Amino acid sequence: MNELKNEIQGGELFGAIKDSIQDARNVVQQLAHSFQDNVRSLRMDGDDSAFKELTQNIGDLDSLLKYIKELGDGVNCLDGMGLPPDPITAQGFGINLFREMHTAIEVKDWIMLSDLIEYELAPLLGKEDEWLGSLDEKLKT
Amino acid sequence: MFFEKNISALRTVNPELAEAIINHNKEVSAEVVRTKTGMPSVKVGNISLHSLYDPIREARDWVRHHEKEIEGAESICVLGFGLGYHVLELFKNTEAKIIVFEPGLDILKTALGLFCLTSILSEIKIVTDGRVPSFNNTAILEHKPSVNLSRGYFEHLLARLRARERIHQGLKILVVGPLYGGSLPIARYCSSALKKLGHEVEFFDSSRFSDSMSFAKEITKDKAWYNRLIDMLTTFLSEAVLAKCETFKPDLVFALAQAPLTSECLGRLRAHKVPTAFWFVEDFRLMNYWRKLSVAYDYFFTIQQGDFFEELKNEGTGNYCYLPTAACPDEHKEMELTDNEKDYYGSDISFAGAGYYNRRHFFRGLLDLDFKIWGDGWPRDPAYAKYIQRSGGRIETEEMVKVFNASEININLHSSTYHKGVNPFGDFVNPRTFEIAACGAFQLVDRRSGLEGLFDAGEEIIVFDDLDDLRHKISYYIEHPEERKRTAEKARQRVRKEHTYEHRMRRMLEFIADCGYEPPVRNAEGERIQDLIGEAGDDSELVEYLSGFDGRERVTLPDIIRKIENGEGAISRTETIFLMMNELIKK
Numbered sequence: 001m002n003e004l005k006n007e008i009q010g011g012e013l014f015g016a017i018k019d020s021i022q023d024a025r026n027v028v029q030q031l032a033h034s035f036q037d038n039v040r041s042l043r044m045d046g047d048d049s050a051f052k053e054l055t056q057n058i059g060d061l062d063s064l065l066k067y068i069k070e071l072g073d074g075v076n077c078l079d080g081m082g083l084p085p086d087p088i089t090a091q092g093f094g095i096n097l098f099r100e101m102h103t104a105i106e107v108k109d110w111i112m113l114s115d116l117i118e119y120e121l122a123p124l125l126g127k128e129d130e131w132l133g134s135l136d137e138k139l140k141t
Numbered sequence: 142m143f144f145e146k147n148i149s150a151l152r153t154v155n156p157e158l159a160e161a162i163i164n165h166n167k168e169v170s171a172e173v174v175r176t177k178t179g180m181p182s183v184k185v186g187n188i189s190l191h192s193l194y195d196p197i198r199e200a201r202d203w204v205r206h207h208e209k210e211i212e213g214a215e216s217i218c219v220l221g222f223g224l225g226y227h228v229l230e231l232f233k234n235t236e237a238k239i240i241v242f243e244p245g246l247d248i249l250k251t252a253l254g255l256f257c258l259t260s261i262l263s264e265i266k267i268v269t270d271g272r273v274p275s276f277n278n279t280a281i282l283e284h285k286p287s288v289n290l291s292r293g294y295f296e297h298l299l300a301r302l303r304a305r306e307r308i309h310q311g312l313k314i315l316v317v318g319p320l321y322g323g324s325l326p327i328a329r330y331c332s333s334a335l336k337k338l339g340h341e342v343e344f345f346d347s348s349r350f351s352d353s354m355s356f357a358k359e360i361t362k363d364k365a366w367y368n369r370l371i372d373m374l375t376t377f378l379s380e381a382v383l384a385k386c387e388t389f390k391p392d393l394v395f396a397l398a399q400a401p402l403t404s405e406c407l408g409r410l411r412a413h414k415v416p417t418a419f420w421f422v423e424d425f426r427l428m429n430y431w432r433k434l435s436v437a438y439d440y441f442f443t444i445q446q447g448d449f450f451e452e453l454k455n456e457g458t459g460n461y462c463y464l465p466t467a468a469c470p471d472e473h474k475e476m477e478l479t480d481n482e483k484d485y486y487g488s489d490i491s492f493a494g495a496g497y498y499n500r501r502h503f504f505r506g507l508l509d510l511d512f513k514i515w516g517d518g519w520p521r522d523p524a525y526a527k528y529i530q531r532s533g534g535r536i537e538t539e540e541m542v543k544v545f546n547a548s549e550i551n552i553n554l555h556s557s558t559y560h561k562g563v564n565p566f567g568d569f570v571n572p573r574t575f576e577i578a579a580c581g582a583f584q585l586v587d588r589r590s591g592l593e594g595l596f597d598a599g600e601e602i603i604v605f606d607d608l609d610d611l612r613h614k615i616s617y618y619i620e621h622p623e624e625r626k627r628t629a630e631k632a633r634q635r636v637r638k639e640h641t642y643e644h645r646m647r648r649m650l651e652f653i654a655d656c657g658y659e660p661p662v663r664n665a666e667g668e669r670i671q672d673l674i675g676e677a678g679d680d681s682e683l684v685e686y687l688s689g690f691d692g693r694e695r696v697t698l699p700d701i702i703r704k705i706e707n708g709e710g711a712i713s714r715t716e717t718i719f720l721m722m723n724e725l726i727k728k
Binding site for chain 2: 040043044045046107108109110111112114115118119
């Protein structure tokens, strides 16, 4: 395993993982901004475009989380990394939050939805970004 | 605790709403929830009206989001009150007049029970029904969750507000005046007011044919023949109005009382989808020609409500609206008089107007005072001889204004043909009330229903009930010039604020917009006036000329040519250049 780790750290694959982490961080940051825009639109305008963009962002978030999960799984294969689970999937935080968001959408409570995005999802995305940063740091060592 | 205080504050400005809220006993659907910051929010059904985390921050963001619309607005319409977080925040950030529309009495009741809102309740206007007040240069801000909650109400309201916005962007209006009489100057004031409001106005001046009426009177003493001649004159003028419409293509034909428009002519205008409005500035009990005409007009404006509204409803009149007369501050104004003018026009008490039946009787009780009577129609009674000025000759506006300014006390007794003094059933306010007030002159006016909504009696205007009361008040106010001055100034301020013909014309157009009239959407024709003024640079004559189109956003060369053609006096250098440009383009 150590050999594999050394091989990874010294090789192209290591570079690719590091690049993937950076890509994931960029997407997380972009999504955080985009969700903030959603919040503004939902609270102030509430027009069709706000819902289209929100749907798009939720889809992108879903893809991102799958990507991060694979990334985390891959990195965890490396012995001794001892990574905590990513914040969104940890202890079902994300699942509970998405369930509440889903309910808010169902009853068309856009203020509740905006609150969940602004005060729950946005900080979670921030933590996710930090987690990816720590992953990057660990890979350096 | 808060509820009582809030209701007291609301009662001072809107007692009807205060009562409606108190009496609203339907099951409250608004559920108060505590937010993460500890402040309350509210849910109606499943819908949250404010953030469940930080409603104050949300309100600040809402105001910031609408910053550009708020800046420069004279009034702001807020759609939805909720618990009022956003309204409080808006109030802190603007000096504009705030009008909040909120159909949910239960929501208002909840809000009034949760916070101390006294600071805003007496300053803003809350509307819970479909009545949209008059306002200038407004920004419309939506509180989205409230709008979503009462979508039907707000969609209807928004459509009306947008129609109002468009109607103020400039219509082509043909104002049709009468041949003669009291509504003739009003027609001119309306025409001028509409121009000032930025509309393109043509005045159809029927008074050019007033000699024809005198001619008909001279030709025959036979009533049937006279009526036949007058009918023919009216038909001729109606045709002339139609001919004018053919070229001018107005968006609205606005006629004043006694305007020579026949039902047939109005029918043809309706068939050509030209909307028509009529301002009946007369007593409906005295003049009954409105019965024939009220259904022929699309919009009918009155100076009386109550019984008249019932009658109009019974006649099947569609859109009618109360629109009291007003003053024209360009004409009715404070004047510096020479000593000679003060001597000539001045007296302790005066009256300017026609000698109607009630005035002839009533003023006998004032003949021991320093009293001057101006106007025509007074009896050749020796008792009156020394009081009636210039042997009862007609008095024009300019002189009437001098009388108002020169008199210590102006008596304003509304006319009546069947009472011997004050008409106890009088239910309209005459133009003289506004005109005297606009001059900053002091008046004593007979008590009328309707007056109370226009002036604050006792503060801005002093009313009398009968001769004894009038004599008592004359004695008092002759002895108290400072009080007269103070009262008159308050009345003048009130007129400038609410009772000019510009206010009335704006209200008229708003009513028309509220009735569903769709103002035409015009392409942005012509040049922006501000750009042209900028380009005119140092040419002060041109700058001044273009500034004469104040109120309009754009102007075309045909607009300028029309203005020159309708103008009076010698043609200026600037006008000559425009006329030459026009000729060159034609060639």
